[in-house]
Amino acid sequence: MNHPLLAKVYDTVLAPTEWWGVRDQRRRLMDGLGGRLIELAAGTGLNVPFYPSAAAEIHAVEPDRHMLVRLRSKAEARRPAAPVYVYQGDAQHLPFADGVFDAAVMTFALCTIPDPVRALDEAHRVVRPGGVLRFLEHVRSPSDRTARWQDRISPMWSRVSGGCRLNQPTDVILNGTRWDVDTMWRSGGGSVVAGQAFRL
Numbered sequence: 001m002n003h004p005l006l007a008k009v010y011d012t013v014l015a016p017t018e019w020w021g022v023r024d025q026r027r028r029l030m031d032g033l034g035g036r037l038i039e040l041a042a043g044t045g046l047n048v049p050f051y052p053s054a055a056a057e058i059h060a061v062e063p064d065r066h067m068l069v070r071l072r073s074k075a076e077a078r079r080p081a082a083p084v085y086v087y088q089g090d091a092q093h094l095p096f097a098d099g100v101f102d103a104a105v106m107t108f109a110l111c112t113i114p115d116p117v118r119a120l121d122e123a124h125r126v127v128r129p130g131g132v133l134r135f136l137e138h139v140r141s142p143s144d145r146t147a148r149w150q151d152r153i154s155p156m157w158s159r160v161s162g163g164c165r166l167n168q169p170t171d172v173i174l175n176g177t178r179w180d181v182d183t184m185w186r187s188g189g190g191s192v193v194a195g196q197a198f199r200l
């Protein structure tokens with residue numbers, strides 16, 4: 001669960017994709033969110049700069065203690081905007097009561113969380129009825145050729161990326177949960193999805 005080297009290089013390795021558009025996707029994902037917000041699998045905190053100032057509170061959950069160090073330092077540097085509470089925790093078993101959040105956010109999280117359905121159920125439990133889930137995830141490519149390539153490199157990729165399943169059909173998983181998927185935009189040739197789902 002703890003990946004010191006990955007945590008150390010994570011922001012640097014992702015920097016090119018962040019500058020080529022992922023940063024903008026992260027920013028857009030937070031648009032219009034307010035109230036009590038929870039981010040699951042917050043990693044090194046690449047979403048922290050885009051946490052909405054209108055939020056009352058932001059709770060960020062991440063299990064890897066090396067990622068947490070970086071997440072905490074970004075959250076502290078962000079003051080004096082809405083308070084950010086950082087927890088070491090597992091998105092599959094959240095230590096929160098039912099319906100206490102207005103919104104949940106996950107970015108490139110469901111590919112790595114061992115049981116993504118369980119994590120989506122937990123997010124559903126802690127978000128109030130009428131609340132929202134915003135997601136940004138890479139998925140199994142709709143192109144057979146690219147999907148075959150994903151299948152080939154996924155085992156090796158998983159070893160260097162802390163367990164990320166490159167070929168996981170996260171879009172299909174999202175559509176199969178209790179969340180009511182409202183919008184799902186595709187980019188990256190269909191291999192990245194972003195959107196929102198409501199908790200009915």
Ligand SMILES: C[S@@+](CC[C@H](N)C(=O)[O-])C[C@H]1O[C@@H](n2cnc3c(N)ncnc32)[C@H](O)[C@@H]1O
Pocket residue numbers: 040041042043044045046047061062063064067089090091092106107108109112113114162164
């Ligand atoms: C690819 S990183 C994404 C980090 C961040 N959300 C981002 O957008 O850069 C996946 C993250 O999922 C975290 N993770 C793995 N298992 C988890 C679990 N059971 N609960 C919550 N987070 C988990 C990892 O520690 C890692 O930080």
